[in-house]
Amino acid sequence: MRPFFASALATAIAAIAVLVIAQATHGDAVGRALYDVDAGWIVLIACAELIAYPAYVIAYRSIACVHGHAPLSLPLVARVVVAGFGPFAIGGGFGIDKRALHALHEDEHSARVRVLGLGALEWAVLAPCACATAIYLLATGERLPASLLWPWAIGVPLGFGFALWASAPRRIRRIAALAGSRREWLASPLEGVGVLRTLIAHPRKYAGAWLGTTLYWAADIAAFYGGLQAFGLNLSAGRVIIAYATGYIATRRSLPLGGAGITEALMTYSLHWLGAPLAPALAAVVAYRAFNFLLAATPALIAHKQMQPLLSFAEELRRRKVSPRG
Numbered sequence: 001m002r003p004f005f006a007s008a009l010a011t012a013i014a015a016i017a018v019l020v021i022a023q024a025t026h027g028d029a030v031g032r033a034l035y036d037v038d039a040g041w042i043v044l045i046a047c048a049e050l051i052a053y054p055a056y057v058i059a060y061r062s063i064a065c066v067h068g069h070a071p072l073s074l075p076l077v078a079r080v081v082v083a084g085f086g087p088f089a090i091g092g093g094f095g096i097d098k099r100a101l102h103a104l105h106e107d108e109h110s111a112r113v114r115v116l117g118l119g120a121l122e123w124a125v126l127a128p129c130a131c132a133t134a135i136y137l138l139a140t141g142e143r144l145p146a147s148l149l150w151p152w153a154i155g156v157p158l159g160f161g162f163a164l165w166a167s168a169p170r171r172i173r174r175i176a177a178l179a180g181s182r183r184e185w186l187a188s189p190l191e192g193v194g195v196l197r198t199l200i201a202h203p204r205k206y207a208g209a210w211l212g213t214t215l216y217w218a219a220d221i222a223a224f225y226g227g228l229q230a231f232g233l234n235l236s237a238g239r240v241i242i243a244y245a246t247g248y249i250a251t252r253r254s255l256p257l258g259g260a261g262i263t264e265a266l267m268t269y270s271l272h273w274l275g276a277p278l279a280p281a282l283a284a285v286v287a288y289r290a291f292n293f294l295l296a297a298t299p300a301l302i303a304h305k306q307m308q309p310l311l312s313f314a315e316e317l318r319r320r321k322v323s324p325r326g
Helices: 002-025 027-035 040-064 074-084 093-105 108-139 146-166 169-201 207-230 237-247 262-273 278-294 297-306 308-320
Strands: none
Touching: 002 262, 002 278, 002 297, 027 278, 040 074, 040 108, 040 207, 040 278, 074 093, 074 297, 093 108, 093 308, 108 146, 108 169, 108 207, 108 237, 146 169, 146 237, 207 237, 207 278, 237 262, 262 278, 297 308
16 A cells, blocks of 8 residues: 555645645636636647657667666566656655566666666756757847756756766776775766667667657657646747756656656746746646646556566565675
C-alpha cells in the first residue's frame, strides 16, 4: 500500500501548491480562467501524452543496451517506464530504473551509470533546444527577463563542454583513484555523462535513444502548449520552450514524487515571468499536469505492482552486495 499512500501524498502536495498560488492570484480569477477553457485543446494534451510514453520506451530500451547488455523486451521496458513516471517514488523515477536494471543484469554499478546516462540524455536534447531558443530571443531583442535567457544561452554550452571534458575515461580513472571509498559518488556521475559520449560516438547503434528522447520532449511540449491554448495563452514558440525548460529545470523523472508541488510552481511562475497572466498560467499548468501527473498515477501503480518481484530481487541483491564491482 505504500505506493498508493505516496501517490496520495504527492497529489496533496501538488494541490497545496496550486491552492497557494491561486490564493496569491485571488481565487475568483483562477475560477474565471478555468471556466473559459477551450475544451478542444484538451484533446491535444491527451494525444500528446499518449505519444510521449512510447517515445520514452524507445529511448530507455536503447540506453539499457549500453555496456553490452542484450535488448530488453518492449513490454518489460514499458512497465519500467510507466512505473518510473508514477508520483509515488520518493527517490524519483530514476530510483525505480536503477533497481530494475540492477535486478535484470545483476550489476548495480552499471545500472547506476546507465540511469545517470538516461538523465544526461534527457538534458542533451532539451537543454540545447532551450539554449538555441534563448540565443534567438536575445538576438531578436525580445523584451524578456535577462535572468531567464542568459543562463540558458551561456550555461548550457559551458556546462556540457565541461561535462564532456571531465568525463573522458582517463580523467574518470584519476578521479576514481583519488576518491577511494567515495568512488561511486564522484566518478559515477561522470561515467553517466560518459554514456552520452558513447551515444554520440555511435549514433546509428543508439539511434533509438536520440529519436525516442527527441520525440518524448516534442510530445510533452505539445501537451504543455495545448494547456496554454486551452486557456487563451497565445505565447510564441520561443516563450513556450523557455517556460517549459525552466519549469523542468529538474525533470519530473528525477524529482521525488513526480515533482509534486515543485513543477507546478516553477512552470506557473516561468510562464508569468515571460508575460502570461498568473491566473490562466496556473490553470494551463493544472490542465497539463492533470494528464502527465494525476492520470499517470493509476497505470504507474499497476505497472509497479507487476514489477514487484523484480524490485524485490534488486533489494535482495543489494543486501547481499552481489555485483561485479563488489
